[in-house]
Amino acid sequence: xxxxxxxxxxxxxxxxxxxxxxxxxxxxxxxxxxxxxxxxxxxxxxxxxxxxxxxxxxxxxxxxxxxxxxxxxxxxxxxxxxxxxxxxxxxxxxxxxxxxxxxxxxxxxxxxxxxxxxxxxxxxxxxxxxxxxxxxxxxxxxxxxxxxxxxxxxxxxxxxxxxxxxxxxxxxxxxxxxxxxxxxxxxxxxxxxxxxxxxxxxxxxxxxxxxxxxxxxxxxxxxxxxxxxxxxxxxxxxxxxxxxxxxxxxxxxxxxxxxxxxxxxxxxxxxxxxxxxxxxxxxxxxxxxxxxxxxxxxxxxxxxxxxxxxxxxxxxxxxxxxxxxxxxxxxxxxxxxxxxxxxxxxxxxxxxxxxxxxxxxx
Amino acid sequence: xxxxxxxxxxxxxxxxxxxxxxxxxxxxxxxxxxxxxxxxxxxxxxxxxxxxxxxxxxxxxxxxxxxxxxxxxxxxxxxxxxxxxxxxxxxxxxxxxxxxxxxxxxxxxxxxxxxxxxxxxxxxxxxxxxxxxxxxxxxxxxxxxxxxxxxxxxxxxxxxxxxxxxxxxxxxxxxxxxxxxxxxxxxxxxxxxxxxxxxxxxxxxxxxxxxxxxxxxxxxxxxxxxxxxxxxxxxxxxxxxxxxxxxxxxxxxxxxxxxxxxxxxxxxxxxxxxxxxxxxxxxxxxxxxxxxxxxxxxxxxxxxxxxxxxxxxxxxxxxxxxxxxxxxxxxxxxxxxxxxxxxxxxxxxxxxxxxxxxxxxxxxxxxxxxxxxxxxxxxxxxxxxxxxxxxxxxxxxxxxxxxxxxxxxxxxxxxxxxxxxxxxxxxxxxxxxxxxxxxxxxxxxxxxxxxxxxxxxxxxxxxxxxxxxxxxxxxxxxxxxxxxxxxxxxxxxxxxxxxxxxxxxxxxxxxxxxxxxxxxxxxxxx
Ligand SMILES: Nc1ncnc2c1ncn2[C@@H]1O[C@H](COP(=O)(O)OP(=O)(O)OP(=O)(O)O)[C@@H](O)[C@H]1O
Ligand SMILES: [Mg+2]
Numbered sequence: 001x002x003x004x005x006x007x008x009x010x011x012x013x014x015x016x017x018x019x020x021x022x023x024x025x026x027x028x029x030x031x032x033x034x035x036x037x038x039x040x041x042x043x044x045x046x047x048x049x050x051x052x053x054x055x056x057x058x059x060x061x062x063x064x065x066x067x068x069x070x071x072x073x074x075x076x077x078x079x080x081x082x083x084x085x086x087x088x089x090x091x092x093x094x095x096x097x098x099x100x101x102x103x104x105x106x107x108x109x110x111x112x113x114x115x116x117x118x119x120x121x122x123x124x125x126x127x128x129x130x131x132x133x134x135x136x137x138x139x140x141x142x143x144x145x146x147x148x149x150x151x152x153x154x155x156x157x158x159x160x161x162x163x164x165x166x167x168x169x170x171x172x173x174x175x176x177x178x179x180x181x182x183x184x185x186x187x188x189x190x191x192x193x194x195x196x197x198x199x200x201x202x203x204x205x206x207x208x209x210x211x212x213x214x215x216x217x218x219x220x221x222x223x224x225x226x227x228x229x230x231x232x233x234x235x236x237x238x239x240x241x242x243x244x245x246x247x248x249x250x251x252x253x254x255x256x257x258x259x260x261x262x263x264x265x266x267x268x269x270x271x272x273x274x275x276x277x278x279x280x281x282x283x284x285x286x287x288x289x290x291x292x293x294x295x296x297x298x299x300x301x302x303x304x305x306x307x308x309x310x311x312x313x314x315x316x317x318x319x320x321x322x323x324x325x326x327x328x329x330x331x332x333x334x335x336x337x338x339x340x341x342x343x344x345x346x347x348x349x350x351x352x353x354x355x356x357x358x359x360x361x362x
Numbered sequence: 363x364x365x366x367x368x369x370x371x372x373x374x375x376x377x378x379x380x381x382x383x384x385x386x387x388x389x390x391x392x393x394x395x396x397x398x399x400x401x402x403x404x405x406x407x408x409x410x411x412x413x414x415x416x417x418x419x420x421x422x423x424x425x426x427x428x429x430x431x432x433x434x435x436x437x438x439x440x441x442x443x444x445x446x447x448x449x450x451x452x453x454x455x456x457x458x459x460x461x462x463x464x465x466x467x468x469x470x471x472x473x474x475x476x477x478x479x480x481x482x483x484x485x486x487x488x489x490x491x492x493x494x495x496x497x498x499x500x501x502x503x504x505x506x507x508x509x510x511x512x513x514x515x516x517x518x519x520x521x522x523x524x525x526x527x528x529x530x531x532x533x534x535x536x537x538x539x540x541x542x543x544x545x546x547x548x549x550x551x552x553x554x555x556x557x558x559x560x561x562x563x564x565x566x567x568x569x570x571x572x573x574x575x576x577x578x579x580x581x582x583x584x585x586x587x588x589x590x591x592x593x594x595x596x597x598x599x600x601x602x603x604x605x606x607x608x609x610x611x612x613x614x615x616x617x618x619x620x621x622x623x624x625x626x627x628x629x630x631x632x633x634x635x636x637x638x639x640x641x642x643x644x645x646x647x648x649x650x651x652x653x654x655x656x657x658x659x660x661x662x663x664x665x666x667x668x669x670x671x672x673x674x675x676x677x678x679x680x681x682x683x684x685x686x687x688x689x690x691x692x693x694x695x696x697x698x699x700x701x702x703x704x705x706x707x708x709x710x711x712x713x714x715x716x717x718x719x720x721x722x723x724x725x726x727x728x729x730x731x732x733x734x735x736x737x738x739x740x741x742x743x744x745x746x747x748x749x750x751x752x753x754x755x756x757x758x759x760x761x762x763x764x765x766x767x768x769x770x771x772x773x774x775x776x777x778x779x780x781x782x783x784x785x786x787x788x789x790x791x792x793x794x795x796x797x798x799x800x801x802x803x804x805x806x807x808x809x810x811x812x813x814x815x816x817x818x819x820x821x822x823x824x825x826x827x828x829x830x831x832x833x834x835x836x837x838x839x840x841x842x843x844x845x846x847x848x849x850x851x852x853x854x855x856x857x858x859x860x861x862x863x864x865x866x867x868x869x870x871x872x873x874x875x876x877x878x879x880x881x882x883x884x885x886x887x888x
C-alpha cells in the first residue's frame with residue numbers, strides 16, 4: 001500500500017508540472033487570441049491521429065529518444081553529463097563528413113559506418129570531461145556545459161571554413177545517397193532512424209536492469225563511497241558511463257543528419273537543442289528507460305504540433321517553446337517531497353486502513 | 363496515575379507488517395526507564411512515535427495524563443519530549459555553542475530610548491553565556507568554543523543531549539547511546555543521566571547492554587516482536603540472565619571460547635611498519651606492525667580516534683600510506699584497491715555500516731552481492747542471474763536469522779542490527795582467508811552478538827585469520843587470542859590473551875603506560 005501510494009506520488013509529481021506548463025502555455029495562446037483548448041486538441045490530433053502526423057511525430061522523437069537515453073545512463077551513475085548537445089554536434093558533423101567523402105560503398109555498409117563514426121566521435125568528445133573528472137576530480141557539470149560551446153563553435157568553423165559548400169547557406173556538402181537512412185514508407189518522412197532509437201532503448205533497458213554493469217552504475221550513483229569500499233572500480237566505471245553516454249548522443253546526431261537533413265548545418269539542433277530536450281525527456285521519464293522513451297515521443301508530438309500550429313493558426317512556435325521551457329522549470333521543482341508531512345500523514349492513513357482490514361480478516 | 367509520559371495501545375504498521383503491536387507503557391516523572399529487546403523488536407519505531415517522527419496507526423500518547431497528537435519532532439519538543447538518535451545531526455565546522463544554538467539564535471538587541479530593537483545579528487557573547495550556563499548546570503564537560511569536528515564521539519553525544527536540554531525538554535529519549543562509546547565515556551554518560559534524574563527529568567533509554575541497564579535504570583521494559591513483554595523494577599530479582607531470557611524467549615548460552623590454535627601456524631596477514639599522514643599532513647599512523655596467524659583472532663583495542671579508523675582505511679586501500687607494507691598470505695597488498703583485496707580473499711566488515719557497508723537505497727538481495735556481482739555464481743557474461751540472487755537472499759536471510767518486514771525490502775527499512783547481519787552474511791559467505799572485523803557487534807542485541815561472535819570464533823577455528831578492531835573492550839577481551847593496544851597512532855602494548863586485565867589494558871589505552879621497543883617488528887613472538 002505504501003509503495004502504491006509512493007508510486008502514485010511519483011506520477012503526480014510528473015503530471016502536475018505538465019499541467020502547470022500547459023496552463024502557462026494556455027495563457028500565452030489566449031494572449032495571442034486563440035482558443036487554448038482547440039489548439040491543444042489540434043496538436044494531439046495532428047501528432048497522433050493520422051498516419052502522416054504520427055510519422056512526423058516519430059521523426060521528431062527519434063533523436064530525443066536517444067539524447068534522453070544517453071542521460072538515463074549518466075544520471076543513474078551519478079554523472080551529470082550536460083554535454084549531450086556538444087557530443088551530438090560532434091557525432092553529427094563527422095558522420096556527415098564520412099557520408100560525403102566516401103562513395104561507392106553499398107548503402108548498408110556506408111550508413112553503418114557513418115552511424116558508428118557518429119557514436120565514436122560523440123564518445124571521444126565525452127572523453128575530455130571523463131578524463132578530467134576521473135583523474136583530476138574536476139566537476140563535470142561545468143566542463144560539459146563549457147565544452148558544448150566549444151563543440152558548436154568548432155563545427156561552425158569547420159562548416160564555414162574547410163568544409164564550406166555553399167555561400168548562401170552555411171552547410172556542408174550533402175551526404176552520398178548511400179549514406180542516407182532509408183525511408184520506411186514511400187510518401188512518409190519516417191526513416192529507419194526510429195529503429196535505431198528503439199534498439200538503443202532496448203539496449204539501455206537490458207544494460208541497466210539485467211547486467212552487472214547496470215548494477216554497478218546504480219550502486220555508484222546511489223553511494224559512491226559504498227561502491228568503492230566493496231571494490232567497484234569507480235574511476236573506470238565513471239569513464240565507461242561517460243563514453244557510453246557520449247556515444248549515444250553522437251549516434252543521435254548522426255541519425256538526425258542521415259535521416260532528416262542529409263547535410264550538416266550548424267543550426268540543425270534548433271533551439272533549445274536536441275541535447276537539452278533529452279534532459280526534459282529524462283526528467284519526465286524519471287530516469288527509467290521506458291519512461292524516457294515514452295516522454296521523448298510525447299515531446300516529439302509537441303515539437304511537430306508546434307510546427308503545424310504555425311501553419312494552421314498562425315501561432316508563433318515561441319508559444320510552444322514557452323510550454324517546453326516552463327515544463328523543464330516545473331519539472332525541476334519537485335512539487336511534493338515524498339517524505340514531507342502531508343505525505344507521511346497520507347501514508348499513515350493508508351496503512352491504518354490496511355492494518356484494520358488485516359485485523360478484520362483475521 | 364501520575365505518569366509523565368504514557369503510551370496506550372500504540373501501534374505501527376509498515377504495510378502488512380506490524381512493527382509495534384498495541385504497546386502500553388507508562389513512565390513516571392524522574393524515572394530512568396530502560397527499553398531492551400532484540401534487533402527489530404520495534405524499540406526505535408516506538409520511540410520515533412513518541413518523538414513525532416512516525417504517526418501511530420492506533421493508540422494514543424499521553425503527557426501528564428492528557429492525550430497529545432505529535433505531528434513532528436518540533437511538536438514533540440514543544441511538548442517537552444526530546445530524542446537523541448544514534449546518528450548525530452551536527453555541523454562539523456561550527457563550534458559547540460553554535461551547534462547548540464542552531465535554530466534558536468539569540469539576536470543582538472539595541473536600546474533606543476525606552477524601546478529595545480532586535481537586530482538580525484547574532485549576539486555571540488550572550489549565546490556563549492547561555493550555553494556555558496547549561497553546560498555547568500548539568501556538569502557536562504564540554505569546551506563550548508571547540509569546533510564539532512574535533513570532538514570525540516562521546517562529546518558529540520553530550521552535545522546532542524544538551525541541545526535537547528537547552529530546548530527545555532522534560533523527557534529525554536536516547537536510542538542506543540552507548541553503542542558508540544568507550545567504557546570511560548559510558549560511565550560518564552551514566553553519571554550524566556543520574557544528574558538529569560536529580561533535576562527531575564525523565565529518561566527513556568534503549569540499549570543492548572544489560573550491564574548498563576543494571577547500573578542506571580530504575581525500571582526495565584522488555585519488548586519482543588513488537589509487543590510489550592514485561593516491565594520490572596531494577597532490583598536484585600531482575601538478574602541479567604532473567605532479562606536476557608525474557609528478551610530472547612530462550613536461555614542465552616555463554617559463548618565457547620576454547621582456543622584451538624597452535625602457535626606455529628603460518629602468518630596469514632602481516633602489517634609491517636605502516637605509516638600514514640592525513641590530509642593536513644598530520645602523522646596518524648607511526649610504524650604500526652602486527653600480524654595474524656591462521657586460526658587466530660588479534661584484537662586491536664584503543665580509545666576511538668587513536669588511529670584505528672586510519673589503520674582500517676589504509677589496509678582496505680581507501681587511504682594512502684607513506685611507508686610500510688601489508689601482505690595477505692605472502693602476497694603484497696600494500697596500497698591496492700578494494701577490488702584487488704577481494705581477489706586475495708580479504709573480507710571486510712566496515713565500521714560505518716551505512717556508508718561503506720551497505721547501500722540503503724538498494725534492496726537486501728542487491729546488497730548481498732555487492733562487490734561479488736562479477737562472480738560466476740551471480741552473473742554470466744555480464745548478465746545478472748536474478749534467480750541466483752533470489753536464492754542467495756533466501757539462504758542468507760534464513761541462515762543469519764535476519765528479521766525483515768517484507769520479502770526483499772530496501773536496507774533503509776531494516777533495523778540497525780538486522781542491517782549489520784546483511785554485511786556479515788555477505789562477507790562471511792565468501793569464505794575469506796583473512797577477515798577484518800570492525801565493530802562487528804555494534805548495536806547488535808544479545809542473541810545476534812552471540813551469533814556474530816560465534817561466527818568469528820568459528821572461522822578462526824577453520825583456520826582463518828581475524829583482525830578485530832573494536833572499541834568495546836569486553837568484546838576484544840572475550841574474542842582475541844592476542845591483543846594490541848593503539849594509542850596516538852602507535853602500537854603501545856602487545857599482550858597474550860588471558861595475561862592481561864581490562865584495567866591494565868585501560869592504562870595502555872589512555873597512554874598512561876606503554877611498552878618499550880615495540881616499533882619495527884612487533885612484540886615478543888613476532
Ligand atoms: N521505514 C520502515 N519501513 C518498513 N519496515 C520498517 C521500517 N522501519 C522499521 N521497520 C521494521 O520494523 C521492525 C522494527 O524496527 P525497529 O527499528 O523499531 O527495531 P529496533 O527494536 O530498534 O531494533 P535494533 O535494536 O536493531 O535497532 C523491523 O523489523 C524493521 O524491519
Ligand atoms: Mg533501533
